[in-house]
Amino acid sequence: xxxxxxxxxxxxxxxxxxxxxxxxxxxxxxxxxxxxxxxxxxxxxxxxxxxxxxxxxxxxxxxxxxxxxxxxxxxxxxxxxxxxxxxxxxxxxxxxxxxxxxxxxxxxxxxxxxxxxx
Amino acid sequence: xxxxxxxxxxxxxxxxxxxxxxxxxxxxxxxxxxxxxxxxxxxxxxxxxxxxxxxxxxxxxxxxxxxxxxxxxxxxxxxxxxxxxxxxxxxxxxxxxxxxxxxxxxxxxxxxxxxxxxxxxxxxxxxxxxxxxxxxxxxxxxxxxxxxxxxxxxxxxxxxxxxxxxxxxxxxxxxxxxxxxxxxxxxxxxxxxxxxxxxxxxxxxxxxxxxxxxxxxxxxxxxxxxxxxxxxxxxxxxxxxxxxxxxxxxxxxxxxxxxxxxxxxxxxxxxxxxxxxxxxxxxxxxxxxxxxxxxxxxxxxxxxxxxxxxxxxxx
Ligand SMILES: [Fe+2]
Ligand SMILES: [Fe+2]
Numbered sequence: 001x002x003x004x005x006x007x008x009x010x011x012x013x014x015x016x017x018x019x020x021x022x023x024x025x026x027x028x029x030x031x032x033x034x035x036x037x038x039x040x041x042x043x044x045x046x047x048x049x050x051x052x053x054x055x056x057x058x059x060x061x062x063x064x065x066x067x068x069x070x071x072x073x074x075x076x077x078x079x080x081x082x083x084x085x086x087x088x089x090x091x092x093x094x095x096x097x098x099x100x101x102x103x104x105x106x107x108x109x110x111x112x113x114x115x116x117x118x
Numbered sequence: 119x120x121x122x123x124x125x126x127x128x129x130x131x132x133x134x135x136x137x138x139x140x141x142x143x144x145x146x147x148x149x150x151x152x153x154x155x156x157x158x159x160x161x162x163x164x165x166x167x168x169x170x171x172x173x174x175x176x177x178x179x180x181x182x183x184x185x186x187x188x189x190x191x192x193x194x195x196x197x198x199x200x201x202x203x204x205x206x207x208x209x210x211x212x213x214x215x216x217x218x219x220x221x222x223x224x225x226x227x228x229x230x231x232x233x234x235x236x237x238x239x240x241x242x243x244x245x246x247x248x249x250x251x252x253x254x255x256x257x258x259x260x261x262x263x264x265x266x267x268x269x270x271x272x273x274x275x276x277x278x279x280x281x282x283x284x285x286x287x288x289x290x291x292x293x294x295x296x297x298x299x300x301x302x303x304x305x306x307x308x309x310x311x312x313x314x315x316x317x318x319x320x321x322x323x324x325x326x327x328x329x330x331x332x333x334x335x336x337x338x339x340x341x342x343x344x345x346x347x348x349x350x351x352x353x354x355x356x357x358x359x360x361x362x363x364x365x366x367x368x369x370x371x372x373x374x375x376x377x378x379x380x381x382x383x384x385x386x387x388x389x390x391x392x393x394x395x396x397x398x399x400x401x402x403x404x405x406x407x408x409x410x411x412x413x414x415x416x417x418x419x420x421x422x423x424x425x426x427x428x429x430x431x432x433x
Contacts, residue, residue, distance in 0.1 A: 101367050
């Protein structure tokens with residue numbers, strides 16, 4: 001009877017430059033972290049460069065359940081984004097050219113001294 | 119670290135910094151680099167956490183449901199920024215056998231200071247607006263500089279933080295714009311808030327250097343932890359915001375404020391730097407109340423942290 005080889009799946013994560021997050025690349029089957037690392041380099045980085053490489057045994061990764069994922073997507077989040085504030089751009093531009101008076105009334109003419117630095 | 123007496127390790131480290139390499143938590147680093155980073159990042163972390171409190175006071179009193187959701191989201195972001203930064207600081211403190219409990223202890227005992235602006239009162243809704251627009255605006259000027267910090271984990275945290283600050287600033291602008299376009303009473307409320315916050319905004323960047331950089335600053339510049347002086351950052355703030363403030367017909371409470379048309383340099387009345395020192399030493403208008411709230415909450419949560427730590431699935 002054949003003896004089954006006891007290999008593990010390792011998930012591979014790489015970072016392309018030090019300001020970027022580690023990104024999931026793919027996975028390899030290996031007998032140890034060192035072997036997983038070597039295989040990851042050979043399989044995924046024959047051309048592309050990385051500054052950091054992680055291998056994580058798949059059974060060490062905990063993932064969110066399917067139903068939680070679904071619920072997560074359904075939460076409306078417009079109030080957390082700048083989507084509703086797009087109008088501000090036009091307003092700032094308008095008041096730059098037509099600055100308000102101290103009492104809030106529109107100015108007769110002229111602009112605020114200088115240019116605005118966006 | 120005197121540059122004439124460097125060990126090979128130190129020389130190599132500086133060489134990496136000079137060529138723009140980013141340092142990671144596990145890389146070898148000089149002890150005073152680690153100390154400067156912890157000093158800066160722990161201070162930034164507790165400032166985010168304490169910074170959630172002034173606006174939190176307006177969550178129950180926000181004028182509309184939409185504003186309530188938005189300000190809640192912002193307050194939540196600030197606490198989240200604190201969480202990111204505490205993790206960055208903790209990784210650096212690990213060789214000293216210290217962790218977040220030491221950061222919180224240092225905050226409560228006054229060894230660790232937090233930004234002057236978060237010691238101030240927020241009596242009106244306009245204060246919430248001015249914080250978002252101008253305090254977060256000022257913070258982004260500092261944090262924008264720190265994106266180029268030589269310590270990679272801090273720079274990565276800041277990328278996430280600065281992105282969310284964009285939302286905070288527009289949220290604040292939107293509140294201020296509505297008040298500026300509102301009734302005379304609303305405009306007066308906005309003007310009052312600006313008057314209250316102006317000196318604190320100038321203080322936020324720290325005292326002007328007048329060609330005399332402190333030892334800390336010199337080290338931080340050498341290590342590429344920071345690249346600009348307090349005064350350079352404050353000047354940038356003026357250039358970015360003064361005209362906008364004026365365009366809403368608001369008066370900046372400094373009749374001497376003036377930009378040289380040639381050099382573009384702003385002259386301004388110095389805030390009271392003695393008052394600044396009092397404020398950051400926890401003798402500001404709301405220092406005691408907010409630290410009290412924070413430390414009570416921390417104590418009341420103690421049993422929760424203990425229970426979680428002892429639960430069989432932990433660790
Ligand atoms: Fe923040
Ligand atoms: Fe913010």
